[in-house]
Amino acid sequence: MTDQATPKWVNKELFHGLLEQNNKNFKAILKFVPTSAISKGENYLTIVLRIQIEMQLNDSDDSTEDISYILKIPLVPEGEENDFKDMFDAELDMYDHLIPELEDLYAKNTAISPKFKPVHLKFPGNSVKIDYILLEDLRKKGYRNADRTQGLEQFEVEAALKKLAQWHAASAKRVVELGEYEKDIRESYFTAEHQKLLDEFNINFCMPFLECMQKYNLEPGQLVLISDYTSHLTDLNIEFGKNDPMELSVLNHGDFWCNNFMFKYKDDSEVEDVCFVDFQLPKFGTPAQDLFCMLMTSPKFSIKLDKFDHFIEYYHQQLVEHLSLLNYNRNAPTLAQFHTHLYRYSLWAFICAQRMLPIVLLPPDVDSNIGNVMGNSEEAIAFKRKMFLLPAYVDQIKVILPWLINRGYIR
Structure with a gap:
């Protein structure tokens, strides 16, 4: 995968469980829009996706709320898996522990x-079999x-x-x-x-x-x-x-x-x-x-x-x-x-x-x-x-x- 194309496993169903876990009023995903978070020439070692979601809330008037995440996945050039995987593992350890x-x-x-x-998040259960880093989208907070x-x-x-x-x-x-x-x-x-x-x-x-x-x-x-x-x-x-x-x-x-x-x-x-x-x-x-x-x-x-x-x-x-x-x-x-x-x-x-x-x-x-x-x-x-x-x-x-x-x- 050498471009910022969205992998098939990054889908609405995957995020449904996450939203259910983190938002007590969550009812349904109305819109799910993954896009590249970084323009060409700005990133070398990872695929970085911005996941924009419009969710319906479980309240009296079925109001909606927009939420956004950043998802990082290793970008592995042919034949260089080990070097780049080590770097991704190092980043995961930084987020998880250090x-x-x-x-x-x-x-x-x-x-x-x-x-x-x-803020660093995890998908519930073990549904994702690939390394990933899921983060809040700091842009939503004005960064x-x-x-x-x-x-x-x-x-x-x-x-x-x-x-x-x-x-x-x-x-x-x-x-x-x-x-x-x-x-x-x-x-x-x-x-x-x-x-x-x-x-x-x-x-x-x-x-x-x-x-x-x-x-x-x-x-x-x-x-x-x-x-x-x-x-x-x-x-x-x-x-x-x-x-x-x-x-x-x-x-x-x-x-x-x-x-x-x-x-x-x-x-x-x-x-x-x-x-x-x-x-x-x-x-x-x-x-x-x-x-x-x-x-x-x-x-x-x-x-x-x-x-x-x-x-x-x-x-x-x-x-x-x-x-x-x-x-x-x-x-x-x-x-x-x-x-x-x-x-x-x-x-x-x-x-x-x-x-x-x-x-x-x-x-x-x-x-x-x-x-x-x-x-x-x-x-x-x-x-x-x-x-x-x-x-x-x-x-x-x-x-x-x-x-x-x-x-x-x-x-």
Whole structure:
């Protein structure tokens, strides 16, 4: 199944039992409309359906109510079942166990109760024989994604960073309360066992990138430095994945950019809440992973670099505040220590600027699929060249790369 077609098992009968279980006044389904929840080029690993239902209520005047759900199903390319199934299983475990644990830590220890995920539901009984994730539709509560190609305003970045700091703080406290995360979350794919996979990813991205980099108006010394740096990426990835027990480690969302969180706005300049979605790549380790992912991809370019240090200071302040709120009894890093930490783990700034930023800036595109993003076919290489030469990307990357070099993040 390579498109967003609705599987036959996703039908009115399946949802009848769910509605009966969750709505005491439910009488019947009048309309059942499944549609793709995400446009082409916005999603790579799952089928995401929006299920819109008009239900009749069992009351004196047979009134009706509209309800909407989001249903996620694995999108499994031929021959790649295991890799992608593992990611879907990881997300299921996040919804079922880990995120409720983080939310419970706030409920037990503090006067605040941040929610990190949409309400997660299950169909009654064992009628569904395939993996699925069924969620409330956050749009019904007024949440929406920002426009990824335009970038986030400062107040939106700060709202997302505050929620991220709350998440990271709880995830550190969870280790104290409940013990270590499982090995797959501690290591993810940043290990010597995944060296072949990492080599392939790095070659598939770096060959077209180094070719296109000649168009970025860089100085000869910068071109040489970046070219040399990319030749060490596999070793740097494996080093990046190691957790230092002397440093603060957190549960990273792992894919923290603006498509993967939704805003509920109070008005044009204030966010009421941020809710995270898409938990397929969790990794316990340096908070630099989520921070660099967010800050290299999602803010408006006019503030991305100019406000970088402000955003780090704001996140650090929120992190320390929420660690204290949760009675975390280990030392939180000072701001100076945290900047040293970011320097140590700066690989992720380059990775996100090189690989994620062009995807963020690319308009919805029919060629944008997991095969073209990760692969090395002629079509995939042509697609990556198109990304790396996209004018919106060139405008940013020709400034970002010298900035990364000047900060010592590429060295």
